[in-house]
Structures are given as structure tokens and as C-alpha cells.
Amino acid sequence: MTRVVDLVEHAPAVRAALPDALGRALAAGDIVEAAPDPYVPGRWSLRAGSKVGAVVVTAPGVDEPVTVRVTPKVPVARLFFLLGHSLDPRGGWRDGDVEVAGHRDLLPALAHALERQVDRALRRGLLQGYHSTEETSLVVRGRIREADQIRRRFGATLPVEVAYDAFTTDIAENRILRAAVERLLRLPGVPREVRGRLLHQRARLADVTVIVRGQPLPSWQPTRLNSRYHHALRLARTILEDASVEHAPGGLRVDGFLFDMNKLFEDFVTVALKETCRGSGLSARLQDPHHLDEATAIRMKPDLVLYGTDGVPCAVVDAKYKAEKRHGFPDADLYQMLAYCTALGLSEGHLVYAKGNASHAAHRVRHAGILIHQHALDLDQEPAGLLADIEEVARRLVNTPRV
Template sequence: MDAAPDPYAPGHWSLRAGSKVGAVAVTVPGCEPVTVRITPKVPVVRLFFLLGYSPVHDRSWREGEVEVAEHHNLVPALAHAVERQMDRALRRGLLQGYKTAEESLLVLRGRLREAEQMRRRFGAVLPVEAAYDEFTTDIAENRILRTAVERLLRLPGVPRDVRRRLLYQRARLADVTAIVRGQPLPDWLPTRLNARYHHALRLARAVLDGISAEHAPGGLRIDGFLFDMNKLFEDFVSAALREALQAMGSGHTVRLQAPHHLDEAATIRMKPDFVLYGPDGSPCAVVDAKYKAEKRGGYPDADLYQMLAYCTALGLREGHLVYAKGNAPHAAHRVRHAGIIIHQHALDLDQDPAGLLMEVEELAQQLMNSPSA
């Protein structure tokens, strides 16, 4: 986001969001805190649903709380997002840390709780009331994640595949104690050591607060956030499309952002968002996602030229551009003297997640039916 003094209005600033979307608390000395809210240029009914498909960096979150809308009766979209971020957080194993434990032991460990020993044992030598620091996975961060999983598993309407993945996350956290309903959530501090947990913990907290957060003014307060919608949309299309193709069990493989070269000397690099390879290892489809809405004059011609270059270098007869909004769900252009067809697809982001994923599945089916597949 760019900010500059307004040359025509002294004391005012001009803000340009670019591709950013989010809500940020801004504090100006001597003034009340102000929330700057940037809405998507293309309506998105469930921003946090898309978030589940993107490995958003921790720098996307901002200091200072902002208000977002609440949706009571947690939506499956949030379950989707929480499970994905949790999987990323736990992929390298569970965090461990020191936790103070108090027990009655036959052998002294740690330090003696003298007052408790006198009160409970009346001068007896054994057992001893001891307190010690235990290095364990049963720490605040893991307990919050485990409790969020338990809460989501009790929700009606969570899709079967999401529920199956949540059960897998619960198995990972089997040795962690869930928080009893009504008890306060344990405190945790963002540090370098738990950095990979940050995003999952923030979404888990929304679950445990009993709501689903969405990007609109409301009564829920969460940390400020600022996401790049270009990257968010690109990640969603690539990840959701890959999952749809994997569900078909076709034996095809997918590579995201894989480097290729346009020229034979391998000096001009190109990185398509999504390339589908057949069982023999040869490319059979290419997709590029563009967070753009179709204007009156159509989509930018430069996108077509870029896709034509991808198809030519990969030896494909068809290419697919996927946009965030369009006047029609699909259009196709046959390139003169080349025999290449460039498809332009428009996803409707302003709908519930089930409908959006259905459109992605239809696109996946079209990729499988392409001549090269």
C-alpha cells in the first residue's frame, strides 16, 4: 500500500491499496486510533476460505486489533482454513516447551513444595510434594490447536474430507490435553520459535470464540491483516485445482510455479502457475490465474500473449486463463495459423465455498478432456 501527501488538499493523504486487501489499525499521535479497511475489488463472500489454500506469511498480520464481522454457527469454510493452516504448522512435528508440573512423588524431582508437604503430609517423608519443569508437547499452543479440532469435529455440516483430515490432526495431537469448555484459554506469546504456528493459532482462536470471521465491520476483534489478493487467488486456484485432479485418480501429476524456458537457448525464463503432466511425464495442460475482473473492453490482451507463449514453449494445443470475475463463465479464442485455443474462465468468488469448488472441479474435468491429456 502506497501513501503520499495530497498535493491538492493540505493535511490530507492519498492512499493506494494496489492488490492488497485487509483491515489495519492506524494510530496517529494525538488522535483516536483509526481502522483502515480495504475491501476486495472483486466481491469475495468468504475471504478466510481462500486463506486456507494459501501459505500466508506471518508478516501478513499486523499489530493492533480491528473489527470484523461475526458469523455464528461456524461455517465449514473456516474448518477448511483451520485444518490447512494446522497441517502446515504441524508438518515439522509438534512444538515442545517447558511446563511447570506439580505432583506427589516417591523420589524428589525439581524442588520441594515445603508448605504443601507440611499441609498434606503432616511431617511424613514420603511421598514428597514436588514441582518441576517438564519438557513436553502439552503446551499452550498445542492445547489451543487440539481444542479447536475438537470443536470443529462437533460441528454439523463439515464436509467428509475435511472431517477426515481433522481426525488426522487430532491423532497428531493425541498426547495434548484439550481445554475444558468454560476454562480460559492459556496464554501464548508470538516468538521466533513458534512462528510456524502463528497463523493456525489465530484462526483456531476464532473457532474457540464460537464464531467465524469474515472481512466486514462487526463485533469480533482480531489482529489486523493485509493480504495480497493476487497471491491469494493464485494459490487458491492452483491448490484447489490440484486437489480436484487428485480426487479423479487419473495418474497425472501437477507442478506449481515450475520454471520453463521460452527459447531454445534457455535464456528466457517463464513460470506458469500450474502445469499438468500426463502419466508419461509430458505436459498436457497449462493454467494461469489472474485476479482480475473483466472490463467493458474485455480482459487485457497481454494475458493472451503470455498464455500463447506458454502453449508454444510447452507444445500444447490449449491453454487456460482463470479470472476472478467475468461477463461470461467461459470464452475461447483460436489463434490464427497456430491451431492453439486459449480458454478464458471466470470464477464467481461471490458465492458459498461449495459452489466455488464445484466450478473448480468443472475446470479440472475440462483439463482432463483437453487434446493433450
């Protein structure tokens, strides 16, 4: 049996009875903030930060693992809108595409969404394509790999080292989908009915090579031919890349799936602003590297920099997903934006927050004349309202006066 601890993103700490080995595993795993109770042995204080999802932690000598579930502050359907828009702003998911309104927890919603996307992608059969293959054969097919033939066969006629392109379903797109399905089937907390449908999707992909854990994912390019796979592939790569937690340090095992809301909010804001500014004649660069000093020793990387047709920076943005604070937003963010504006030669800078205690505000820096804007986006509103707020921020960016 697994004990379950339910937390809410950035909510007050929860006290839970845990074996010390599991408490130390949580503290060392950068999953939640965990601290032992100084007065009551075996009790730990657990507080969730910006990572949401679910993980199971097991430790040597502990029979009962612990499942930690972190619920996001925003509704799950809204989280999927942010994710879908950041992955594909022009054809982002709609509520009918992901159908997560019936799920309150992130992992069941994620498993359901992937299963629905994979089912839509495979409805007309598995996509086929050409896959380059090198093998040893008794029949000449394609071209003979002469160097390998000489090195391995020492002049023998058969077998033959050949290379050819096979028209098959064992291609990158299908391999990625199967890998994501396999990943979710290993995670705890997937509802039984969703797990059954995922097993059905795995059976449809049975002839596709399984990607071994630790191997890099195969690359794919969006084309007209694989357009019905696009949504499924983007969601699958999100599951398989940096959002998954799966490791076993020092005998401990942590298995689960987490979204970092900091990164999700940053991706949404920058991609949405880039798309909104597309028709303004300005070009946008995300995570644009620069240096603060003339010796190029102090590196900085604003989330988004807009450039004019002359290649000169004309606006800078940094996105900050912050918990609400009693006294508003941190001053350190203003100092960081002041550095960006100074290094880029800009008269204005823009900080974009998730909704906190302040709406739009502007601060003019003494003796520098630099104006720093602070924008707050309400993530609880409907997508249309959220995108309207993005358009207002984009309007201010485009109208930033040139120095």
C-alpha cells in the same frame, strides 16, 4: 482518537483529510494507492487495490493515527470458504465451522473464526507431546551432553548438561495457537466480546512458550493424534505468516492484517483444480518452474501444470484475480499464456479469472495453432456452484489434446 477511512476493494478513490506524514506512510506502505490533492493541502485520494483487511498507521509528530479498513467485494463468508478450501480441500471449513455470517468486516470475522477454532481444538484439553529439551540440571535426566559438559564445566561433576524428551503441552501445535491469539489481541478492530474470548483462550495456553516476534514458526505435521487441531493450526499459520502487516520503518508504525485477494484467488483455483484432477491419472504441480529460452535465462512459473503418466506436460493454467474492465480481460495475459504454451509444447492453455465482463472464451493464435481458453468464476455464488464451475474447468484441462 483514531480517524477511520473505509474503502472497498477496487472501488473508486475516496478523498480524506489526512496529515501529510500519514498520507506519505500509506503511499509508501503498499497498502492502498494514495496521492495528495494538488489543489487542496491536507487532502489525499485513497483507493484500495486487491488487499483487504484493516491497518492502523501512526507517524512521529502526529497525535491521531489513521485506521484504513478495506472491505472485500465478495461476502466475508465466501472469502472464508475460498481460504478454507485452499488450505484443506478435502476437509475445508463449512459455514458452521467458522460462523462468520454475522460479521461484515474481515478482521472481526477473522478473530471470531480463530477463537472458535481454538476453542474446538482445546475442548478436550491441551494436546501433549514430546518436546526435546536441553538444559543445565543438578540431576541426570536423559543423556549427558558430554561435549557441552567438558566445554562449560571443565571436568566438574555438577551441574550436568543434559538432553531429554519431555512429555508436555509446550509443543509446536500449542505454541502456534498461542502466537496467533497474541497476534490478534494486538490488532485494532477486534470486537470487545471476541477479545474477551481470545483472552480466555490465552489463559488456557498460559503454560505454553510465547514465540518471539521475528522468530520462525515451529513446524508441525498433521497426524491422527492432532487431527482436532488441524483447522485451528491452518488458520493460525495464515494469520502469522505472509498475511500480517507489522513494521516500523523510519519511525512510522503500520499494524494490522491484510489478505491479498490475488494470492487467495490463485491459491483457491490451483488447489481446487489439483484436487479435482486427482482421479484423472494426471499429476499436478503448483508454481512449476520452467524457462522460455533454450539458454534457461528467462524464467517463468505457471500457477499449475498437469503432467501425464509419461512425465510430459499436458495442460497449463494461470489464475488471474482481476478487477472488472470495460473492454474485458487484458491482452497481456494472452501473451503470457502463449509463452507458456510455446515453452511447454502445448496446443492449449487456460486462463482462469474471477468474474469479469466475459464468460468462457477461446482464442486461436494465428500461425501457431495454439488455443487459449479464458474461464470466469463467479465468486458471489454458493460454494456448490463455484466448485461445479471448477469441475468444468478441470474437465477441459483433462481433455486437452496432446501434441
